Amino acid sequence: MLETAILGLLNESPLHGYELRKRLNLLLGSFRAFSYGTLYPALKALEARGLIETADPAPTATTGRSGARSATGRPSSGGKAPLATGRRGRIVYQLTAEGKEHLQTVLSSSGPAAWEDESFDVRFALFAQTDAETRLRILEGRRTRLTERLEAVRESAARTRERLDEYTLELQRHGLEQVEREVRWLDGLITTERDRVRGRERDHTAGASDAPAQRSKERG
Amino acid sequence: MLETAILGLLNESPLHGYELRKRLNLLLGSFRAFSYGTLYPALKALEARGLIETADPAPTATTGRSGARSATGRPSSGGKAPLATGRRGRIVYQLTAEGKEHLQTVLSSSGPAAWEDESFDVRFALFAQTDAETRLRILEGRRTRLTERLEAVRESAARTRERLDEYTLELQRHGLEQVEREVRWLDGLITTERDRVRGRERDHTAGASDAPAQRSKERG
DNA sequence: GACTCGACGTATCGAGTCGATACATCGTGA
DNA sequence: TCACGATGTATCGACTCGATACGTCGAGTC
Numbered sequence: 001m002l003e004t005a006i007l008g009l010l011n012e013s014p015l016h017g018y019e020l021r022k023r024l025n026l027l028l029g030s031f032r033a034f035s036y037g038t039l040y041p042a043l044k045a046l047e048a049r050g051l052i053e054t055a056d057p058a059p060t061a062t063t064g065r066s067g068a069r070s071a072t073g074r075p076s077s078g079g080k081a082p083l084a085t086g087r088r089g090r091i092v093y094q095l096t097a098e099g100k101e102h103l104q105t106v107l108s109s110s111g112p113a114a115w116e117d118e119s120f121d122v123r124f125a126l127f128a129q130t131d132a133e134t135r136l137r138i139l140e141g142r143r144t145r146l147t148e149r150l151e152a153v154r155e156s157a158a159r160t161r162e163r164l165d166e167y168t169l170e171l172q173r174h175g176l177e178q179v180e181r182e183v184r185w186l187d188g189l190i191t192t193e194r195d196r197v198r199g200r201e202r203d204h205t206a207g208a209s210d211a212p213a214q215r216s217k218e219r220g
Numbered sequence: 221m222l223e224t225a226i227l228g229l230l231n232e233s234p235l236h237g238y239e240l241r242k243r244l245n246l247l248l249g250s251f252r253a254f255s256y257g258t259l260y261p262a263l264k265a266l267e268a269r270g271l272i273e274t275a276d277p278a279p280t281a282t283t284g285r286s287g288a289r290s291a292t293g294r295p296s297s298g299g300k301a302p303l304a305t306g307r308r309g310r311i312v313y314q315l316t317a318e319g320k321e322h323l324q325t326v327l328s329s330s331g332p333a334a335w336e337d338e339s340f341d342v343r344f345a346l347f348a349q350t351d352a353e354t355r356l357r358i359l360e361g362r363r364t365r366l367t368e369r370l371e372a373v374r375e376s377a378a379r380t381r382e383r384l385d386e387y388t389l390e391l392q393r394h395g396l397e398q399v400e401r402e403v404r405w406l407d408g409l410i411t412t413e414r415d416r417v418r419g420r421e422r423d424h425t426a427g428a429s430d431a432p433a434q435r436s437k438e439r440g
Numbered sequence: 441g442a443c444t445c446g447a448c449g450t451a452t453c454g455a456g457t458c459g460a461t462a463c464a465t466c467g468t469g470a
Numbered sequence: 471t472c473a474c475g476a477t478g479t480a481t482c483g484a485c486t487c488g489a490t491a492c493g494t495c496g497a498g499t500c
């Protein structure tokens with residue numbers, strides 16, 4: 001799933017590892033952070049599979065043909081631009097054609113692999129690059145998954161009650177409440193997405209395209 | 221932290237691995253499950269450190285002096301008792317004196333190691349075995365930790381806004397809301413604990429002991 | 441009885457991940 | 471000038487998970 005996140009971010013713009021990690025952790029709401037020990041091996045694996053490649057943004061020379069680590073190819077022009085200007089021997093990665101293709105395949109899939117705990121956040125963060133039908137299917141799958149879990153926990157709690165102390169009970173109650181709240185959150189998103197799909201079906205030639213629809217101004 | 225959880229559970233009653241795992245996962249609200257690949261090595265390490273030992277619940281013989289795997293020492297008496305009766309060569313673990321001592325040391329500690337993400341749930345689940353002052357300190361530490369994180373996320377979000385799409389924003393908003401809710405949950409618990417400590421200070425010889433105080437009947 | 445099946449029970453392996461750390465360059469300010 | 475912190479790439483050891491293997495037991499089924 002890290003791979004999907006990397007591919008999704010690189011599809012927006014080429015990036016180097018350090019920046020990639022920052023955006024990755026920002027993307028996932030700053031919880032669930034990935035470390036370098038995870039990121040760099042993943043980048044190498046992706047490169048070995050031909051899904052990403054090292055870019056060379058420097059206009060000078062470019063003598064080393066495919067060798068990474070373009071040493072200090074700094075153009076000295078950009079005085080202050082905080083990102084995007086090369087500061088030292090960065091290794092900037094970008095998607096290959098094959099990588100783009102693979103990303104599209106992954107983004108249009110909506111199996112269990114999309115709505116499990118580990119992957120749902122990543123897939124959701126890439127919803128802007130996902131078509132509406134797939135978004136809806138992932139949200140519904142996630143909802144079903146959480147509901148099942150809720151059911152299982154409640155059942156096992158009912159079988160085991162009495163034996164637990166006050167604090168354990170409170171911990172369980174709080175956990176259940178968090179999941180219930182997430183289900184309600186999903187409900188809201190599903191409704192929005194359904195309206196979106198329906199609206200597109202109705203006047204499917206009018207102005208609005210599909211990805212960035214209007215923000216619902218609810219939530220007071 | 222798995223070790224603390226094991227010690228805490230074994231302090232209530234001797235258990236074997238399978239049952240231990242079930243209770244462990246029940247204890248933590250059925251989220252954050254530990255697998256056998258984690259549990260068994262931990263048990264071995266604990267045994268090697270002399271904090272736990274294998275018990276022999278069978279009344280017959282007990283010839284094998286300290287050998288684990290007491291083969292089929294089943295007493296044949298218990299007709300239906302669902303737990304606690306030995307069914308086969310289980311390996312039942314119990315605390316040693318040293319283990320109990322170590323557990324008490326851990327339970328009375330309240331450093332950062334107690335309120336970080338990985339460990340807080342375990343420490344909270346063992347609150348019934350923790351004294352009130354330590355409970356309070358852990359809850360407050362946790363609250364501070366979450367507040368700090370909230371602050372950091374908000375700040376970095378403020379620095380990076382505009383560039384994010386609708387869905388990423390929504391994911392962030394939802395994540396923040398979850399944490400805010402947890403802070404409010406902690407507030408309630410802290411209030412309860414403070415009342416508890418104060419009540420005990422006031423009439424600190426009257427009936428109620430310290431651990432299982434009355435349930436506050438709020439939450440409608 | 442002989443059969444299967446699912447719960448119970450111990451145990452290990454490979455793959456993935458984290459946290460800490462090393463090393464190097466650059467800008468900034470005392 | 472020199473320390474310090476941000477930027478940047480990279481690796482190592484320790485830990486954890488999910489899957490799986492292997493085995494026992496009780497209950498049903500014909």
